Amino acid sequence: xxxxxxxxxxxxxxxxxxxxxxxxxxxxxxLPFFLRSGFEPVGGxxxxxxxxx
Amino acid sequence: MKRIIRSCSAAMALGFFSQxxxxxxxxPYANSHWVSVHGDSHNSDYVPxxxxxxxxxxxxxxxxxxxxxxxxxxxxxxxxxxxxxxxGTSHLHAFSRDGKLLxxxxxxxSLDDVDYGAVISAPIIDxxxxxxxxxxNQLWSFTPEGEKRWVVNFKDHRIxxxxxxxxxxxxxxxxxxxxxxxxxFFHRDSGKLAAPVLTLxxxxxxxxxxxxxxxxxxxxxxxVFHQPLWDILYGRNMAVTNTPAIHNTSGRLFITxxxxxxxxGVLFGIDIADSxxxxxxxxxxxxxxxxxxxxxxxxxxxxxxxxxxxMIAVDSESGDVKWSASDTMGQAxxxxxxxxxxYSFNGEQGTIVAxxxxxxxxxxxxxxxxxxxxxxxxxxxxxxxxTVDGLITVTDTGLWTFLDLCYQVDLGATPFPQxxxxxxxxxDPGSGEVIAxxxxxxxxxxxxxxx
Numbered sequence: 001x002x003x004x005x006x007x008x009x010x011x012x013x014x015x016x017x018x019x020x021x022x023x024x025x026x027x028x029x030x031l032p033f034f035l036r037s038g039f040e041p042v043g044g045x046x047x048x049x050x051x052x053x
Numbered sequence: 054m055k056r057i058i059r060s061c062s063a064a065m066a067l068g069f070f071s072q073x074x075x076x077x078x079x080x081p082y083a084n085s086h087w088v089s090v091h092g093d094s095h096n097s098d099y100v101p102x103x104x105x106x107x108x109x110x111x112x113x114x115x116x117x118x119x120x121x122x123x124x125x126x127x128x129x130x131x132x133x134x135x136x137x138x139x140x141g142t143s144h145l146h147a148f149s150r151d152g153k154l155l156x157x158x159x160x161x162x163s164l165d166d167v168d169y170g171a172v173i174s175a176p177i178i179d180x181x182x183x184x185x186x187x188x189x190n191q192l193w194s195f196t197p198e199g200e201k202r203w204v205v206n207f208k209d210h211r212i213x214x215x216x217x218x219x220x221x222x223x224x225x226x227x228x229x230x231x232x233x234x235x236x237x238f239f240h241r242d243s244g245k246l247a248a249p250v251l252t253l254x255x256x257x258x259x260x261x262x263x264x265x266x267x268x269x270x271x272x273x274x275x276x277v278f279h280q281p282l283w284d285i286l287y288g289r290n291m292a293v294t295n296t297p298a299i300h301n302t303s304g305r306l307f308i309t310x311x312x313x314x315x316x317x318g319v320l321f322g323i324d325i326a327d328s329x330x331x332x333x334x335x336x337x338x339x340x341x342x343x344x345x346x347x348x349x350x351x352x353x354x355x356x357x358x359x360x361x362x363x364m365i366a367v368d369s370e371s372g373d374v375k376w377s378a379s380d381t382m383g384q385a386x387x388x389x390x391x392x393x394x395x396y397s398f399n400g401e402q403g404t405i406v407a408x409x410x411x412x413x414x415x416x417x418x419x420x421x422x423x424x425x426x427x428x429x430x431x432x433x434x435x436x437x438x439x440t441v442d443g444l445i446t447v448t449d450t451g452l453w454t455f456l457d458l459c460y461q462v463d464l465g466a467t468p469f470p471q472x473x474x475x476x477x478x479x480x481d482p483g484s485g486e487v488i489a490x491x492x493x494x495x496x497x498x499x500x501x502x503x504x
Contacts, residue, residue: 001385001498002444003453003477004087004123005104006150010111011453011477014120014134015495017273019442019457019472026267027471035462037471042495043273044116045124045134047152048108 011048017041079223079301081241083178085126090175090218091386091444092123094299095348098388099447106479106489112152113494118142119273121286121499122175122218127182127197131155135186137172137282139275144171145186147199156199164190169275173285175218175296177227179241185227187216192227194244203244210237210250217285217345218296222325223304230308232285234292236323236330251330253321255292258311259341259360262289286499288341288360295345295386300352300369305333307346307369309357316340320357320365322372334372339363345386349393349410356387356395356410364397366413376413381406385498388445388452390482396452398441400498401470405441405452405485419485421478425458428490429473435460438470442498451488452480455497472496 004012020041028036078093091098118136125133130150137144143157144167158167170189177185182197194202207215214232221227226247228238234255238247261284269279284290288311297308305322312319318341322333339359346357354375358364364381365374381397388396393410407416425437443455456478459470475497476490 001121002092002098002123002446003455003497004092004446005100005102005448005453006126007086007102008150009102009104010150011104011108012124012132013455013477013493013497014123015493015497016119016121016499017271017495018119018268018499019440019496020475021269021271021273022265022267023471024267025270026265027469031462031464035464035471037473039472039495041271041273042116043119044113044495045120045148046113046494047111048491049111050105051107051109053107 009050013046013048015043015046017043079299079304081179081221081225083180083182084128085178087123087126089125089177089220090122090296091345091347092446094220094301095389096296096298096345096386097347097350097447098386098444099390101391102448103450104448104453105450106477106491108491114148114152114154115146117272119172119269121173125176125178127178129182129197131182131197133176133178133184135171135174135176137169137274137278138272139169139277143167144169144188145176158199167193169278170215172274172278173282174216177219177221179221183241185219187219187229189215192216192219192239192244194241205239205244207231210246211235212237212250214291214293217294220297220299220306222299222306223301224325226325230293230297230306232291232293234310236306238325238330248325248328248330251323251332253292253310253332254313254335255310255319256313256315257290257292258315259289262287298346298348298355300348302352303369305369307348307355309338309344309346311341312337318359320346320355320367322369336365336367336372336374338365347387347389347395349389350391351393354410356389358387358397362399364395364408364413366410378408378413378415381408385444388447390447394482396445396447398445398454400441403439403441403456405445405454405480407482407485417485421456421487424456424476424478424487424490428476429458429460432460435462437461440470440472442475442496444498447482450479452482454478454480455493456490457496
């Protein structure tokens with residue numbers, strides 16, 4: 001849930017897919033296709049590193 | 054014992070990465086910068102680092118698994134992440150900082166293995182880099198290489214719940230407060246019970262809330278754990294659904310709980326001394342199990358928020374309420390800056406509030422709907438709104454959280470915000486203004502749009 005940095009200023013995102021799965025599997029199927037979010041819940045950990053300038 | 058904020062080059066003995074130490078975490082917490090679910094033993098969510106949004110993708114892992122706690126770092130460059138996909142999958146994973154999978158627990162075959170309950174419990178690491186992690190029914194210890202050191206079966210100690218996250222006491226013990234209201238500590242070297250288990254005077258709290266349809270489908274979380282996890286996230290049907298805070302000098306433990314009357318809450322101060330665990334104070338608070346408590350930087354006040362957004366600041370020694378403030382939101386543990394400012398949020402309203410930690414006066418409060426208007430295309434039918442969907446991390450370059458950018462779909466009885474994009478936002482702690490954002494590939498928190 002939190003955005004966690006490290007001392008090299010990498011940023012670690014831990015992803016739950018909670019809001020997105022509610023829509024993908026619960027709400028979107030009830031909506032016309034042109035109103036669906038199209039958001040794929042994937043979860044996992046995603047890490048970013050500083051751009052070297 | 055008390056650590057000071059410091060940074061040092063660790064190229065000498067620790068490896069080729071720099072090391073920063075969490076603001077307030079007494080030994081035996083590892084000499085690392087993010088050592089528990091809320092960063093440090095005070096649950097402050099503050100880390101003395103200076104990240105920016107000028108970043109690019111580095112590595113990613115564990116796709117398909119929901120993760121609810123941030124990575125926990127040891128002093129050798131390893132980080133630990135729990136998941137909860139269920140039978141046939143591993144639930145505790147160790148990575149190097151460049152993303153190499155170092156080890157993971159064997160795939161779960163039964164509840165005797167590291168099970169899916171681990172997903173809601175941050176592992177913690179001691180000064181020897183040994184790892185401690187709990188699941189539904191057991192507390193585990195592993196070496197940094199992933200060898201099992203010992204395992205405690207909670208049932209052997211009449212504990213029928215799980216620790217939301219374990220904690221270290223400054224005396225060296227490992228333990229926690231279980232979801233059924235038992236306070237238990239164990240010796241770190243053997244896993245043997247260190248003191249008689251204390252049973253808190255609590256109730257199961259408010260009843261379960263219905264699961265939103267579709268939640269965590271696709272294998273993100275073991276289906277059998279959907280309802281218990283939802284109850285933990287929203288503080289229902291369990292006495293304790295939060296992580297204790299540990300005072301970094303006195304060692305006093307603070308935990309919020311449902312009171313004996315299920316409609317009320319209570320903040321306990323608990324002392325662990327002379328091989329005894331005893332209640333120092335029990336301060337009534339509003340209903341629900343509340344948020345994880347957080348301790349001010351000077352250690353004098355403890356903050357907690359009830360279901361109705363009423364925050365209390367309690368004297369950490371006497372348990373007396375020093376101030377209370379309504380409408381401070383509070384769907385998660387308050388985050389605390391190094392100047393004592395307390396930050397809280399309301400996810401669905403998309404609002405963050407900054408509060409003077411000494412007085413309870415509101416410094417600023419704002420929403421972030423303009424970010425949705427800037428980053429989503431105009432829609433003929435629907436307004437654009439932002440929800441706050443992650444804990445607030447406080448750094449020396451600002452606050453960090455996730456914003457779900459949504460269309461406000463108004464087709465049924467109640468409008469609901471439909472996420473179309475997720476961004477990480479860097480926010481000015483003095484004004485609440487957004488400094489910059491970058492895109493995330495998924496949502497992070499437990500915000501339930503329209504629930």
